[in-house]
Amino acid sequence: MATSGDRRLDKKSSSLMFVAITPPHEWKEDDNSYYLCLTIPGFESENITINVDKYGHLVVRGHMQVSEHKFINFEETYELPQNSNIEDAGGQFQDEQIYCVIIPKQKEKTIRHKISTPKEEKTTSPPKKKQPVEKKPILTEDKVDSFHRYEDSEKPQESHPSKPHLQIITTENKKKKITFSVALVLILIVIAVPLIIKFHH
Numbered sequence: 001m002a003t004s005g006d007r008r009l010d011k012k013s014s015s016l017m018f019v020a021i022t023p024p025h026e027w028k029e030d031d032n033s034y035y036l037c038l039t040i041p042g043f044e045s046e047n048i049t050i051n052v053d054k055y056g057h058l059v060v061r062g063h064m065q066v067s068e069h070k071f072i073n074f075e076e077t078y079e080l081p082q083n084s085n086i087e088d089a090g091g092q093f094q095d096e097q098i099y100c101v102i103i104p105k106q107k108e109k110t111i112r113h114k115i116s117t118p119k120e121e122k123t124t125s126p127p128k129k130k131q132p133v134e135k136k137p138i139l140t141e142d143k144v145d146s147f148h149r150y151e152d153s154e155k156p157q158e159s160h161p162s163k164p165h166l167q168i169i170t171t172e173n174k175k176k177k178i179t180f181s182v183a184l185v186l187i188l189i190v191i192a193v194p195l196i197i198k199f200h201h
Contacts, residue, residue, distance in 0.1 A: 017070040023062075025076070029105075034081050036101040037094070040074070042066070045093060050101060052086050053077070060091075060101060083108075 021040075028035040036058070040048075043064050051059045058080050063073045080086060085104040093099050 015069050019072045021074045034103040038099045039097055040099055041097040
C-alpha cells in the first residue's frame with residue numbers, strides 16, 4: 001500500500017506546473033528614495049518577499065498559484081545604489097500590474113560648526129556739519145578799482161605829523177638852567193665891573 005501511495009504522490013506532483021518568469025523592471029528616484037518598479041500582473045503583496053543577500057544585493061521573490069496545478073514564480077537579484085537605506089525599505093502596488101520596492105536614501109549627517117565671530121562695533125562719530133562756504137563775488141577790472149578806492153576811503157587815514165622838537169622840561173632841568181643863568185650873570189658882573197671902573201678913571 002505504501003508503494004501504491006508513493007505512486008499516486010508521484011503522479012500528482014508530476015502534474016504540477018511551475019512557470020518561472022522574469023518581470024520587466026525600471027529604476028526611478030527622487031530626492032528622498034529609489035524606486036524599483038516591477039511589472040507583475042496578477043500578483044498580490046502577500047505573494048512577494050524582499051530580502052538582502054550576503055553580498056548586499058536586493059533579492060525580490062514572487063510565488064503565485066494560477067490554477068490547481070499551475071504556479072508562477074520569479075526570483076530576481078538587483079544591485080542597490082550606494083546610499084540606500086535597506087533597513088527601511090518596503091514595497092507596494094501602484095496599480096494591479098506594477099509593484100514598487102521603495103528604498104529610502106541615506107541622509108548624510110554633516111555637522112557644520114558655525115564659528116560666530118562677534119562683529120566689531122563700529123563707532124561712528126556723528127557727521128560733521130559742513131560749514132557754509134562763503135561765496136566771494138567775482139570782481140571785474142572796474143569793480144576792482146572801485147573796490148580798492150572804497151577800501152582806501154574806509155581805512156582810517158594815518159596822520160604823519162612832523163616830529164616836533166619837544167623839550168621835556170623837568171624840575172631838575174629847570175633848577176640847572178636857573179643856576180647856570182645866575183652863574184653867568186655873576187661872571188658877567190665880575191668881569192664887567194672892573195672894566196667899567198677902569199674906563200671911568
